[in-house]
Amino acid sequence: MKVDLHNHTLLCNHATGSVNEYVEAAIACGTEFFGFADHAPMHYDPSYRMRFDQIDLYESWIREASQQYHKQITVLLGYEVDYLPGYMDDLILHRSCDYLIGSVHFIDDWGFDNPEFIGRYAGMDIDDVYRRYFGLVEAMAESGKFDIVGHLDLLKVFKYLPTKDIRLLAKDALKAVKKADMTIEINVSGYRKPIAEAYPSPLLLEEIAEFQIPITFSSDAHRSDQVGLYTAEAEAFARSAGYTECAVYLGRDRKMIKF
Ligand SMILES: [Zn+2]
Ligand SMILES: [Zn+2]
Numbered sequence: 001m002k003v004d005l006h007n008h009t010l011l012c013n014h015a016t017g018s019v020n021e022y023v024e025a026a027i028a029c030g031t032e033f034f035g036f037a038d039h040a041p042m043h044y045d046p047s048y049r050m051r052f053d054q055i056d057l058y059e060s061w062i063r064e065a066s067q068q069y070h071k072q073i074t075v076l077l078g079y080e081v082d083y084l085p086g087y088m089d090d091l092i093l094h095r096s097c098d099y100l101i102g103s104v105h106f107i108d109d110w111g112f113d114n115p116e117f118i119g120r121y122a123g124m125d126i127d128d129v130y131r132r133y134f135g136l137v138e139a140m141a142e143s144g145k146f147d148i149v150g151h152l153d154l155l156k157v158f159k160y161l162p163t164k165d166i167r168l169l170a171k172d173a174l175k176a177v178k179k180a181d182m183t184i185e186i187n188v189s190g191y192r193k194p195i196a197e198a199y200p201s202p203l204l205l206e207e208i209a210e211f212q213i214p215i216t217f218s219s220d221a222h223r224s225d226q227v228g229l230y231t232a233e234a235e236a237f238a239r240s241a242g243y244t245e246c247a248v249y250l251g252r253d254r255k256m257i258k259f
Contacts, residue, residue: 005035006218029228035076083140099249102146141176189220
């Protein structure tokens, strides 16, 4: 991918490899803008994220790599922040960085993308779960705190799919994303999961294109050998919906580049 904005570091406790290994993997596959957006600290689910006292360390790793490799690649500093009312920390929301990705990983207290809690899907009204999920994405966009929507339809990860049209279920969320002038990532980590397709789905990407919402690309790598996987698929997918440009962020300012 020419642009790849959502990648992790070992500070989140469920990724491996050094920052330099990720950056070198990105250079090897021709990436021009490579961003880290590790799971931001919060006082909830702390074992899956960096601690507050590791923020400076995280940022120093990214800044050092950015200087070390600046002739070959632009390395960007971001955070993936959980949209979880009551737990979003101003320290992160006002941090000086390149961008913030807003992600919904929790419906109330349920970490629905965590295989540990997959049992909770059983017996639920899946359409209703989708309504609640996209309601949270809508509120996330309305909060105005974030630049990029993380994995827009993550709820499909384990192949629990709605019976209702996904475009209708997501409509209000997409309207809010458009109004907030956010970008939606094409996140290829879904190819590595049971759903075996990118986030968002083809139907949703058509709808996103209809709304003229900008897109960007993400490996969402948790290991350096996941960097740049599915580049051809991701870019062909975006082109199929009519996109020829994608977004990068520098100091929270969006700039569009051809891919
Ligand atoms: Zn993660
Ligand atoms: Zn995520």
